[in-house]
Amino acid sequence: MPVISLSVNGIPVTAEVEPRLLLSSLLRDHLGLTGTHVGCDTSQCGACVVHVDGKPVKSCAMLAAQADGTQITTIEGLAQKGKLHPMQEAFRDNHALQCGFCTPGMVMMSVALATEQPDLDEAAVCKGLEGNLCRCTGYQNIIKAVMAGAKAMRG
Amino acid sequence: MEKYGIGQPVRRKEDVRFLTGTGTYIDDIKPDNVAHALVLRSTHAHAKILGIDGTEAENMPGILGIVTGKDWIAEDFQPMPTKSAVNKKIDGTPLNQPPRHALAIDRVRYVGEPVALIVAETVSQAQDAAEAVEVDYEELEAVTDQVKALEPGAPQIWDDIEGNFCLDFELGDKEETEKAFKGADHVIKLDLRNQCVTATPIETRGAIASYDKDTGKYFLQNATQNVHANRDTFAGVLKIPSEDLHHVAPDVGGGFGAKNSGYPEPSLLLYASKKIDRPIKWISDRNESFAADTHGRDQATTVELALDKDGMFLGLRTKTIGNIGAYCWTVGPFTPTGGSARTQGGPYYFPAMHYTGIAAFTNTMPLDPYRGAGRPEGSFQIERIVELAARELGIDPVELRRKNLMPADSLPRKTPMGLDVDTGNFPEVFERTLKMSDRAGFAKRVADSAAKGLKRGFAIAPYLECTGGGPKEFAGVKFARDGSAALRVGSMSTGMGQETSMPQILSDRLGIDFDKITYVQGDTDATPIGGGHGGSRNMEVGGSAVLQCANEVLVKAKQIAAHLLNSNADDMELSEGVFTDVKTDQSVSMVDVVAASFEQSRLPDGMEEGALDTDTIYEREIISCPNGCHSAEVEVDPETGSVNVEHMWVVDDFGTIINPMLADGQVMGGIAQGLGQALMEEIIYDEDSGQLVTGSLMDYALPRADSMPKMEMAFFEDAPTAKNPLGVKGSGEAGCCGAPPAIVNAVLDALKDDGVLHIEMPLTSEKVWRAIAEAKAG
Amino acid sequence: MYEFEYHQPKTLEEAAKLFADADDPQFMAGGQTIIPVMKQHLAMPSDIIDIGRIADLQGISVDGDTLTIGAMTRHGDVAGSDEVRKSIPALSDLASHIGDPAVRNRGTLGGSIANNDPAADYPAALVALGATVYTTSREISAEDFFTAMFETALEDGEMVVKVTFPVPEKAAYEKFPNPASRYATTGVFVARTGDGVRVAVTGAGACVFRQSDFEKALDTDFSPPALDGISVSADGLNSDLHASAEYRANLITVLAKRAVKHAG
Structure with a gap:
């Protein structure tokens, strides 16, 4: 299984992931960042958008393995020190x-x-x-x- | 500084968790040792199940169990009966109701009907196993259109129900209406459809079930709008006492009616979780939701309007055939019958009306309430026939409406449909909408559009609707020594903001710090009863319960305050959180009163510690009548037929407005769904195979940001209702009532020179283009 | 999704070897089509070979009258590129209307053309602009590249490396998006070069095609009225839930005229 290293909301993460694991599932199920939602199967709804290297991406249409070496920001990483963005x-x-x-x-x-x-x-x-x-x-x-x-x- | 009273645009409490990703929706809950379920669904619209072979699947990795219809029947689990308030045919006999089990037993009757439940360690394992379950089907002919289903020779969905007929229903005075039509100078007739659509909340359905063998109790967390009623339904299926099922709704990501129903999946999960002694989670995927969430609307209607020579309305006759799908779902048969009848005729003065509705079975996913459930259909019917009458008779459509609105002094009035319209001022609301609509600038805008090769149209659509849902509601408040209060309500928000607006009412009445009020909903253990959400009832019934609760607290709080001040409760006045004796000017704060309520020594005789804690049940006697008026300006591109809704203006009479920001949000959301129905949304089944054609968001279009017009809203607040203590009329479904006719009629106005008189919804670009071409061809 | 092996080669050679060694391999570029397809159990490759990070497949450059775009260049990068905007603004405009911003940040030119979805946008641009597709083994003219619905001239294991576009005198793309998916219900790309006018249509047929009667008329007179009186036959056009063949035939004319006007 691929081993990936990435940064999620500024925190380094290393994980061994099944190839078929989606980035959205990595965030939600493995890292407990359930703020990223999944609302469809066909990339229309956009509830799963996160930033990958600063750019918005649909995390349900990206494999976790593809995120190796990237910097991810999720909704949980937006507010700083308890102050809303x-x-x-x-x-x-x-x-x-x-x-x-x-x-x-x-x-x-x-x-x-x-x-x-x-x-x-x-x-x-x-x-x-x-x-x-x-x-x-x-x-x-x-x-x-x-x-x-x-x-x-x-x- | 933010103010928190009734009428203030208070920012929402719940927003902080939703905005930071810390809300808890059903799929965010992950119990220890949870197993995952997948529902294997019928791939046929109509077929006999000759056999199901799950042997190979059962032996696949991670598979914990497979439940089929045979297992279900062997357990003697019960079907889910409909709760339709209309449950008798015109001849007085009961409606035809087939048994609705959680799993198909020996025949499937729509694509997506549950055939088996597969439980596995992971979702992927369940998916893999699903492909190994062999279901041996013998295909049968299917019918998916309700009009065809009633025709002789149509495929028969139920062996013991003749002609796919569920029930018929009538309301109004048939003879008087016939007389009105006989004496009329003009009769205008139109066949139209309210097409089949689906609610499509962005969160799909899902549930987690578990069973505690030590206590013998079940626990169900469910993305539902209605925990109490559905608890009773599921308990009935499993033949357990309702008390043995604790049903909770976490944060719910939109419902719009589609999460109100008693669906099959929770009972399956509850059963399986007991069997394998583990919690089980099921989350619908989006494609599944198109097949297996209830659908809405789907009515084929003939509407006739009788007018005298001056264009005054004499009578209205409506005949509707509604599709209810393959089963009587939770309240499915009600929508095309009673649900569509009550507000017939809209806000117009009709001496006579008669409504006939038939509910028919077809091989489609069953229908249940979708935002408005009958009222948007009725509103569309009346506004389309009035627009057509204006066109055919050469009368200005604004003028024709104006002269036929119920005059303000005709209220209170019981309409020929028996709807008790107590307060309102329809002409005033109509004129205000018209005034907002900048009619003076219209001619220039038409010319500007024409210069771009576009056609511009305008239409105005007043509406009258009514509330619904359960009449009783619970509210309870429990105080803590520090002055904070925990409010529990049986009505339910799936996004409408009751976590904010209910505390607003409590804070307003009791002077309690808004930030110190916590809110609990959607929990069968927290409230003894609860009507959940539906029929725009939250504020009307739930809000009234909170007000009643606050009033009961206030009576006791005054007694305590008076006791603390050595004066009389009658002399206590509460203002901004402080009780003052009007005679002595002595005062004590509510916070102190709350603190005193926990100290026996500071309480008057007869009161005990915690004396302020109050539970109450409010009961609505008569449904209220939200009303208002929408107008729309649209641009049509005649070369492609595409429609752009440019601007909408809305004046609503929702009675008292608790939080105008939230009420505006309800209106705009309703408009978006109404616009979706008017222009793009449609559930389509293949006529021959009965397959669902619009089975994903690739094929079922939803409005996007760029689909929406500029929306300007105002409230008419001069006519609060006396039917409930808050004076509110309900706001949730109004947008869906006004927007479709306003938009469709505006498109037809734009095309009036082309001679286009009617286009069926949704007004897709191709349909509009065709209508223009066909009108040109004559 | 079914299980598969995942590979992320760094070079074309490595990718080719992985492909040759696998049972039922599938190249993945941005993944915006293949991932949703796999999620719905509509494909079960044994191996996914992610070529998205191969350096040789990146980049946008202009050399004289030729714009070159690497196969793994994302739609968002094409849309945002100054080189593209300056040389072929119609191409930048087209890229900015593919999917949505998030999809554009993953989807690539190479992935899109290798998939050859009949409703994809890029095929219209390649055919109308007379582009050349460079693969790991040869160069193919765009017209020869797109062969049939979801079919291209690519052989097993052959990868798109880059596409070169001759810079036209004038060009424009007009798209009528499907209201649900936002793919092209019909899209028309019109380009005028020294060799004449080309009109390519996507979304309307099984595969991108040229509207030669339009091309002839526009060769003589590059203006919308030049297309008056030419009726587009609905025969062979797609008819589906979203649009009939007749409606698509109408859109071809309307969009072509608008593209000509837009091209100026």
Whole structure:
């Protein structure tokens, strides 16, 4: 079985993994980081988005073995010292979540969007969230939150 | 500073855990020594099971057991009876109800029906074994359309139920309605469908069952909206007393009705967990959920509207054939009958109405409530026929609606469907929506669209709906010495935010620090009864229970305060957490009162330590009537037929608003699901084979961020209902009622010059393109 | 997923040897197709050979009138590349509409074309631009590369190394996405080069194809009205849940006109 070494939320991890183990399962089942959710089988929903080397990736469509040598950030790694990340704060302020199930993927994707395009507009947010489904909010508050979060991240 | 009272947009307590990935959904729970289950499902729409051979599978690595229908029947487990409130045919005989077992016994009747449960050490092992189980099927002809199912010669799904007929139902005055139609100047008729859709919460279903052989009790953790009712269902299946099953819902990732049902899987897991003496977990995958989560809507309807020469409505006649799938599910037969009947006619004044509904069996996954359960269907029916009448009679659709709305002074009124409409002001709500919609700028926007080769349309759709679900609800509060309070409620949030809004009510009434209120829901051990979630009942019934509970606490708290101040309870006034004697101006804080409630020496005679702890049950007498109005502006690309919903304006009358931020969220979420139904969502079965065609998110389209219009919302708060002490009317399902007709009618408005009169939902780009082409061809 | 062996070769030679030695091997690039397919038990390779990290397969470069993209270049990197944007903006635009941002951070050009999904975007670009596919053993013109639905000219064990694109005078891609999957219900790539105009259609047939009657008309007059009056036959086009052949035929015309307009 492949042995992989990676960093998850800044913590070094070495693990022997079954080849068929998905990155999402490594995080959830082996590392207990259950904030990363799995909502579909076909890469549409985006609840499983994490950052791999700073880029948003669907962790249910990546083998754990492929993550060897990478730096992973999950939703659990976003808040620092008990203080919510500005994007998390913006989601809360704007009521951009209801059941919360899509939220981790939605927030991780939004942080990546705002990092890549600090001055993004609503159209860019909509396009950027193309691979993240939410069934509760109707998206309007998510879009508002991403705009606000991006602004806060700019400082 | 944030304020926490009723009416404040309080940020949610639950958000912090959801945003940091520390929520606990069913799949996040991992009991020690847990085994994993997979449900082997029928690959046929209709077939006899000649035999199941699990010998090879049973011997595969990690396999702990396989349960088939034969095993199930041998245990004498019971079927799950329907709880449909409409359960008699028009002739008074009971509805035709086949036994619904947790596993197919000797015949499968829809693709996805559970055939066996496979339990293994790991999910992968169970999957591997599933492919080794040999099920010998003899295929039978299938029918998946309810209209065809009722035709002579249709495949018969049940041997002892003739013609796939479950029940029929009528409401209203048939004779009066016939008279109205005879005397009418105009009769407009339309055949339409509310297509089959599915709720698709982003969290799929799942459950973990275990059995404690020392206590003889079962424990079920389940992604459900309704722990109490489903506990009783599962206990009934297993023939155990309800007290022996502790049923808990952890954080639930959306429900929208589809997690309300008594599904087969939990009973299977409970049984198997006892048998192997280990906890067992089952998580549905997404593709499985399309086949095995309940579906919704699916009604084929003929609606007729009678008008006089001035365009005043005289009568409405609706005939619906609803698909309920292969079985009577939890309340499936209710939706196309009673559920769709009550709000017929919407907010319009009708002298006469008559509704007929038939529930028919087909070879599809059974249907159960989906957000609105009958009211969105009714709202779509009335708004489509009114729009068509306006078009056919050459009347402005806004004007036709305006003149037929129930006048404010006609309320309270009992509609011909028996719906008790107590408060509201439909014309006011309608005019406010219209005003928000910037009608003055419409002509310019039409011209701008035309310059881009696009067609723009507008429509307005007022709606009237009603609440539902269980009428009784429990609320209980237990205090601690430090002034904190633990609130327990039997209603249930699957994302709507009751963890915030219920404490808001308690904090508002008792002046308790909002942050010191904890909240428990979805636990059969925590509350003696509970109606869970459904029918927009949470705030109406659950919130009222909390208010009643708070009021009962307040009576006792005043007595304690008065005792501490040597005055009379009647002179106590509570403001911002402090009781003041109106006569002496002496005061004592609620925190002190709570502390005193734990010290016998500080309590008045007759009270004991913990005296403030209060349990109460509230019972609703009459359902309330949320209402409102949606309007939509859309752009249609005639070359491709694609529709872009640009803008929606909404005014809702939900009575008292507890938390406007959360109420807005309910409206927008409902609009998104309504937009999905209007434009893209549809569960499709292959007509011949009965196979599910839309079996994954690759084929079943959901709205995305870029599908949504700009939404502007406002509340009409001048007409709280007196039917409950909070004055609330329920907000959860309204968006689904208003959005589909507003969007569909706006598209048809955009295409009016093309002569397009009707397009069936969903208005996919191809359907719109075809409608334009066909209208052109004449 | 069924069990399989996983390998992560560092060189093409190593990858080829692993492939030759395995029972039923499968190359994996970004994994955005094969992983979901395996999850649904629709494929059971004995060995997955992950070629995503082979250095020789990376990179984007421009040399004169030729843009070269390494097979393992991710869609997001193509979309974000200045070289691509400057030389063939239509290609950068196409890449930015594949899947979604997360998928684009894993999926690769080589993986996409080797899979040859009939609704994939890249095949239209390769065929319209007259690209050349360089493999571990030869060079193949794009038209010869895509042979049938999910079929290419690649032999067993042969890998795509890079693709070269001649820089066109003008080009544009228009896609009508499937509302559920966001694959192309139909997509049309139009390119004008010194050799004439090429129009390639994806999503509408079993495999990418050229719309030669459009090409002729646009050779004479590169403007949307040039396509007026040419009716696209629905014969042989895909008809499925999402779109009938007739509707796809209509989309081919509409999208081609829009692409011509967009190309300017």
